[in-house]
Amino acid sequence: MGNMHVITGSDGDVAHPQIRKISNADVIDALRKGLDDFWDKPSHYVFLCLIYPIVGVVLITWTSGGNALQLIYPLMAGFALLGPIAAIGLYEISRRRELGLDTSWKHALEVTRSPAIPAILAVGALLVVMFVAWMYAAQAIYQGLYGLEAPDSIWAFVGNVLFTPQGWSLIVVGNAVGFVFALVVLCTTVIAFPLLLDRDVGAYSAIETSVRAVAANPVQMILWGLIVAITLLIGSIPLLVGLAIVMPVLGHATWHLYRKVVAPVENK
Incomplete structure (x- = not known):
């Protein structure tokens, strides 16, 4: 029964929340509301978000020392895949602010007591x-073009990537494969975590609802994906420190995007 709860939610049935059509203006409004949430309680983000860039710096340092310079860019790009997990506490803060409840930072940890936490962990594991x-794909692409030998230095590697046909192939193929990964994550989890935090519907329903949301609003979801990609890139430039601002804004905005896309439960 416990495994079924993870998949279908507490009542054992697969829920199919109603999806609404939204406009590009709704996407921008969700971003604006996320910024409003950020400015309302900025002290929370030292606790919630500085961990994210710190871990990124540690990983970059580790890979540089481990003769894996070619993985620095994939690591930074790959953070976008883990962003929804890092923002779970931010969804809770936005949810509480929306309801007029106390938004102290300690409440961000209350997601650990959510009845949907098994499903949240399952989607997080995905x-x-x-x-x-x-x-692994990024490493395989590099080895397919350069072999098993690691780059001699960061500057030599950057020069090779930017000014040789081999490097251009790495850019094109690597970014194309990365786009596929990002698209899969967008389609399967764009509103999955906020939905699970709001309703204990199970991992399957959360993923299925995200897919339906993208199918119903393809242009708007592509716009959202571009906003996420561009802002994460900007936040990553100053040694990832900018993510301490970008991450909470995007996290809060994702909650508001969920509210616009998924219709509320009707009271019977």
């Missing part, structure tokens, strides 16, 4: 698997 698969 994202971790996607991240690992992306790293």
Whole structure:
């Protein structure tokens, strides 16, 4: 029964929340509301989000010392795959602010007591698997073009990537494969975590609802994906420190995007 709860939710049935059509203006409005949430309680983000860029810096340092310079860019790009997990506490803060409840930072941890936490962990595990698969794919692409030998230095590698046909192939193929991974994550989890936090519907329903949301609003979801990609890129430029601002804004905005896309439960 416990495994079924993870898949279908507490009542044992597969829920199919109603999906609404949204406009590009709704996407921008969700981003604006996310920024409003950020400015309302900025002290929370030191606790919630600085961990994210710190871990990124540690990983970059580790890979550089481990003769894996070619994986620095895939690591930074791959953070977008794990972003929905890092933002779970932010969804809770936005949910509480929406309801007029106390939004102290301690409440961000209350997601651990959610009845849907098994399903949340299951979807989170899926994202971790996607991240690992992306790293293996990135390494395989590099080895297919350069062989088993690691780059001599970061500057030599950058020069080779930017100014040789081999490097251009790495850019094109690597980014094309990365786009596929990002698209899969967008389609399967764009509103999965906020939905699970709001309703204990199970992992299957959360993923299925995300897919239906993208299918019903393809242009708007592509716009959202571009916003996420561009802002994460901007936040990553200053040694990932900018993610301490970008991540909470996107996290809050994702909650509001969920509210616009998924119709509320009708009271019977």
